[in-house]
Amino acid sequence: MIKVLNIVGARPNFMKIAPVYAEMKRRGSEFDPLIVHTGQHYDAKMSDAFFNDLGMPEPEVYLGVGSDSHAAQTAKIMLAFEPVVLEHRPDWVLVVGDVNSTIACALVCSKLGIKVAHVEAGLRSYDRTMPEEINRILTDSISDLLLTPSPDGNKNLEKEGISGEKVKLVGNVMIDSLFRNLEFAKDSSIRKDLGLTEKEYAVVTLHRPSNVDDKKVFEGMLDSLAEISKDLPVVFPAHPRTASRIEEFGFAEKIDASDIRLIEPLGYLDFMQLFSGAKLVLTDSGGLQEETTALKIPCLTLRKNTERPITIDMGTNHLVGTDPEKIVNAALDILKSTNYAENATVPPLWDGKTAERICDAVVELK
Ligand code: UD1
Numbered sequence: 001m002i003k004v005l006n007i008v009g010a011r012p013n014f015m016k017i018a019p020v021y022a023e024m025k026r027r028g029s030e031f032d033p034l035i036v037h038t039g040q041h042y043d044a045k046m047s048d049a050f051f052n053d054l055g056m057p058e059p060e061v062y063l064g065v066g067s068d069s070h071a072a073q074t075a076k077i078m079l080a081f082e083p084v085v086l087e088h089r090p091d092w093v094l095v096v097g098d099v100n101s102t103i104a105c106a107l108v109c110s111k112l113g114i115k116v117a118h119v120e121a122g123l124r125s126y127d128r129t130m131p132e133e134i135n136r137i138l139t140d141s142i143s144d145l146l147l148t149p150s151p152d153g154n155k156n157l158e159k160e161g162i163s164g165e166k167v168k169l170v171g172n173v174m175i176d177s178l179f180r181n182l183e184f185a186k187d188s189s190i191r192k193d194l195g196l197t198e199k200e201y202a203v204v205t206l207h208r209p210s211n212v213d214d215k216k217v218f219e220g221m222l223d224s225l226a227e228i229s230k231d232l233p234v235v236f237p238a239h240p241r242t243a244s245r246i247e248e249f250g251f252a253e254k255i256d257a258s259d260i261r262l263i264e265p266l267g268y269l270d271f272m273q274l275f276s277g278a279k280l281v282l283t284d285s286g287g288l289q290e291e292t293t294a295l296k297i298p299c300l301t302l303r304k305n306t307e308r309p310i311t312i313d314m315g316t317n318h319l320v321g322t323d324p325e326k327i328v329n330a331a332l333d334i335l336k337s338t339n340y341a342e343n344a345t346v347p348p349l350w351d352g353k354t355a356e357r358i359c360d361a362v363v364e365l366k
Contacts, residue, residue: 002184002198002366003090008305009040009061009077009101012287014050014118016096016269019176019355021056027359033268037099038065038077043240049267052243054177055068070100077104085112092117092362094174095139098132098286098307099293103139104208110142117362119173121146122153129210131295134288136307145365149173149290150310150313150347161320165366170357174287175294178272185272194235194261198277201232202331203351204260207239208284211302215249217322221302222251224324226258228331232279234260237271280334283329289317294350296341302327318345 004024008016017035022032029152037059051058056225065073076077077100085093085108093109095102096119106165109116121140125133130298140146140162142303145270148154149210157167180255191198204225210219236255238246246262255262266274272291275281281292289308293315300320320330336342 001029001032002092002207002362003034003088004092004094005034005061005090006084007035007036007037007038007093007095007101007105007186009051010097011041011046011265011286013096013099013101014047014054014056015177015254015287016173017094018056019173020119020358021092021181023355023359027195030247030363031359034061034088034090035059035080036061036105036106037063038081039066040065040073040077040099040101043265045265045267046240053181053264056111056256067190069198071363074104077101077189078108080271081105081108085109085114089366090114092145094119094358094362095143096120098123098135098139100131100135103135106142106266108137115365116142116146117145117147117358118143119147119170119358120149121151121167122148122155122157125154125305126192127306129208133307142198145361147361149350149354150308152309167186168357168361169349170361171351171354172290172294172347173354173358176352177268177357178291178294181269181272182276185269185276188270188273190266190273191277194274196233196235196277199279201278202228202234202280202282203275203278204234204236204282205239205288206284206302207242208303209241211284211322211341212242212245218249219254221249221327222254222260224327224331225260226254228282228322231332231335232259234258234282235274235278236327237264237266237274237338239265249293261365269284281332289315290350292316293344294346296344298340299336300327300330310347313345316341320354327331 024033
């Protein structure tokens, strides 16, 4: 039996671990998988809702670290996780993505000689001011198995001298969860509750510090969203950080004066129904660039760079930056277009079978 501690910490981790954990369980005596939740995200709407929607069991271990500065949060996760590793002595620890929980747990294991598998390895924005970019580079440099979602990941790793049998292209595991749950998302009542009609609204998510912590940048984005909302309602489920900034910067009135509909963060299935029926998505999230690509929904990424270029080369994503005029023009182009996603394709291995390939790769390197 291969004992694996599967790490989740923040919202984008849950839908990546769920299919891997389910596949390990499905294989019976081959794997002994446990879930460890660091507690980086702890609000019911940022965490519990996802366990319910994804059918994941309660985590066996909950570290309860919560929010803090990057250094304190990372250090707290390391301090809390080390005794867990020593107690369980797993064969592998599986980390996903690029959040502080990812690097913290990987670092603990590398010092204890426990093997680390990194799912979503090799992605690079080449922007080191992004905390996630540091987490990605460091986690990849100490992982024993690097599971990439797309060929650009393999190329990036090769440039950093990481290659050979420990690097494997397995595809995008988030898309496993997406395909598995699309049917269930149809039962959500969110669109009806919000009084929306399919393809007649836009969805926006923003939470990157570089966008929402800078008053001028955030204000410009809200102005552009207000302009777009003259054409169609803009639904904006706000991350806790974003909601705090709206209050702190006094932006509530600006939002009220437009047809931007600010709502609380949504669960996985509600959000899936919402974005999958949108005419247009505007975001600074990494995962949403991929999910819109998989479903061929037009997406504008409000950032200067992306670690997921394949969503632009092959998918429906367009990197538009943070200039309000450019955002509005790009959105209007999409609203006018009748064939925006015509040439878009879903990248290879984004096929719903990535969790199987991840398990195979772990078994192979056992
Ligand atoms: C983290 C990840 C980011 C990911 C995002 C998804 C890092 C470095 N960043 O950013 O890559 O895209 O999660 O959401 O790991 N808060 C709550 N309740 C919660 C969680 C957070 O109120 O359950 C608030 C707190 O005020 C906290 C702030 O949000 O200080 C930021 O949370 P934190 O986990 O530090 O980073 P995120 O911005 O969520």
